[in-house]
Amino acid sequence: MGSTEVLARTAPIYERVKRVIPPFEWPVFADDVDAILRLKRERNAVILAHNYQTPEIFHGVADIVGDSLALARMAMNVDADVIVLAGVHFMAETAKLLNPSKTVLIPDREAGCSLADSITPADVRLLRQRYPGVPIITYVNTSAAVKAESDICCTSGNARAVVESLGVPRVIMIPDEYLARNIAAETDVEIISWAGHCEVHELFTAAEVRQLRADHPGVVVLAHPECPPDVLAEADFAGSTAAMSDYVGTRKPPRVVLLTECSMSDNVAVQHPELDFIRPCNLCPHMKRITLGNIRDALEQNRHEVQVDPKLADRARRAVERMLEVR
Incomplete structure (x- = not known):
């Protein structure tokens, strides 16, 4: 103490x-x-x-x-x-x-991370064989070894920009299926997805959103794009954690719910004590x-120093740097 x-x-x-x-x-x-x-x-x-x-x-x-x-x-x-x-x-x-x-x-x-565990470098190589010439966009929620097998990375905050930056009619986006489907609804680019899911965001349901609105009249619902598409359809806004935080800071909805990991609401609430945060709590155990x-x-x-295999570090770094070049 x-x-x-x-x-x-x-x-x-x-x-x-x-x-x-x-x-x-x-x-x-x-x-x-x-x-x-x-x-x-x-x-x-x-x-x-x-x-x-x-x-x-x-x-x-x-x-x-x-x-x-x-x-x-x-x-x-x-x-x-x-x-x-x-x-x-x-x-x-x-x-x-x-x-x-x-x-x-x-x-x-x-x-x-459940998403990082949902795909391996061998899986990415098989995708290249199945879809020759189709660029592979890898969500940052993956291992460096998977990033090294991809063309470019993305996050939930810049996924659409990355997809459209490539100037091609068709891309592969791995591993989050819901993120890929939600971005596909926003763009004319065809997106081939992978069946990976975030164990936190896949728990949210459209029925839960409707119940939140019934229990808390006037609540503004913000959802992360790793949630299922029917959840985003029920929400008032969908975006990355940064975008949700910006929305709260700019719009200042008197009553708001963030459909993402629990601590996000606590951290945003610290900055906005005047707002009422409804907290459906899905914890990330990791x-x-x-x-x-x-x-x-x-x-x-000096515990748990992180190292990346030099044999794949340069390729993985390039995929991340290409992402950071997209604005």
Whole structure:
């Protein structure tokens, strides 16, 4: 539990998150927060945190926060010796691809992703054989080995732009089937999909959206494009986590629900205390493997350094860099 001195030092950070973390919980976090801030200074380290991290990480110790696209872009300009990726393993690999000379740490090696697990490099090679000449667009939620077999990467935030940037009538988009189907509805390009799904977003249903509207009259429903198409059809807006956050900040709907991972609502609510956030809670078990405690351990012990096989790193890096060139 935090000492009086530690609680005093971390009081300005608690002030940011007091709406979503009860006062009796903060002393449990304060020691780790205080130690992590010290370790970052000592090691010239930065922490990159995805929008699905819990508030004590996202608002407490992170230096750079955002969705996969934002983290990928900002990772290239990090002025630090050490990067700690508070997210899942494919994100840490991407940070390493873009910063090959830096030390990249992930606090828990088991922080994986159902989408990344849904496809292998061999699967991508078979797709090339089946559809010769058709470009392969790979969602960033994949291993570096899968990225190395693709032509270009995308995120939920720039998927349509990537598809249309290629100037071809037909593309393959892997591995998220729902993202591919939802983007296909927005473009004239034919999209061949793969049957991978996010275990968080596939749980949302159209019936659940209708029930939310019945229970909370006037609620504005924002949905992530990894949700099934019938869910997006019931929503008021569909977009990446960054786009949802921007929507809330710009439109300021008095009552809003974000159909995505639980912690996203907590993190956005910190910035908009005047709004009412309805929270249907689907947790990502992989994101929740990252804690203040294992972030501290990673920095103290240089634990879980991420490496990418040099045989595939250049090809995987090129697929990511091509994505970042699309505006």
